[in-house]
Amino acid sequence: MNKLIITLLCVSCFGTAGAQSQKQHSLTGSPCPDFRFNEVKYFRKDNVSPADFKGQWLILDFWNKHCGNCIEKMPATDSLQHRFAGKVQVLLVGYTGSMYTHRPDKSIREFYSGIRERMHVNLPIAYDSVMFDKLSIGPCPYIVVVDPKGVVRAVTTGIKANDMADFLAGRQPVLEKATNRKGR
Template structure:
């Protein structure tokens, strides 16, 4: 679950150092990075917000891949380290007075990332590592299936594929639920629950909400999470999808209202969200089979309001040869609040009248394909 965080930091001052690049003059939180193949590129530290909007805290140039951010904070929060122009990021949490170390490879930051420095970050790193391993495994299954499908040999593999894929996702779900239930009040649960279906795990979300409110009574992130939990269980299904108008990948305006009369799959994503990128082949499959007079996909990228990130968005679309509507919502101003987007990817299915008829973490992968197939094929 890109996702559900917001914070206010106090102050920051820039200072250089002889041996290793450092950012702030003084502070109570230290974040060290050691990134292979960085090649004198800049590294950015951001505060991950509850809403898709983020707060950029500092930018420094690594010295032989190493550097240190030092900042002042009065609360527990989530942060991100990323390299402008590169895909992926390293996410972690930190308390005041923590010393955090993040490592990785500049060319594959998310896949290679490691977090250390506090017991809770070590647990969070183990969780992220498990989720990454599950994604790599399920991706490999999908590649084998697609290869067989191209040769019309996939029919014999369908049952085996569904069993292996389903078992892997079930194990991931068990791992995550055990992670959060061992300590419902740990702050990292705000990140962990992003991989759980909010509809199937309502009691877990409510338990975490209650425990976090008890442990972090004045934390703005937790207060915001509480308000989101309340809003989640007043379902959007059956309501009219709010209209929006954004620029597409060709620089032309596109409005949701342009697609009335069709079923629409809304795909809210982010360039730093690996699960979003991994969903692209499935979206291509859905568009190829069902796109046309009855159905269309609209992918809304909610990301930073800067040219560099928009270039990454364009390169991703070029790399994967996306052939459906792509629009960019800088800072999430047009859609994030209206659609209550708290994690990525988020997908919603609209009927031809523009009403939301399905939404949730289950609208992904093979399930998304079957949902659209049942709507379009039998309409």
């Protein structure tokens, strides 16, 4: 009996902590930061800003070529894009900077081209490092979910189709909070 009570308390506490941690991210509930991606590929436009996505959900999926988890999830993200076409737009944001030198890393372009071919994904991508710096993004995946009005609804490490269905139905899914280099 005591084990059951302790187990229920632990599950209750961890579930509550997960729900609260998402609300604590500094971007959540705020207007999407203003930006312009000037090098966008596999999309109808070569450069985009948040205004281009008003009226639909936007998933900004920040990743780098050293993030195995990011790459592994791309087929599922591609499926999510197809499932919610017209309501949701996924935009990968590939890191072009270098954490170790001051020279840009241009190899991600060829790297993503190989991923598209090998994994049969057709997700648009913006090549950028400015937003990584502006948002202090360190560990990836780092996913920003923006609603049709341009308000950030989540900053997470992953989003699945059932999570997106919750958003579309007006429910807030419990998602793992992503943290940036500042711990926010």
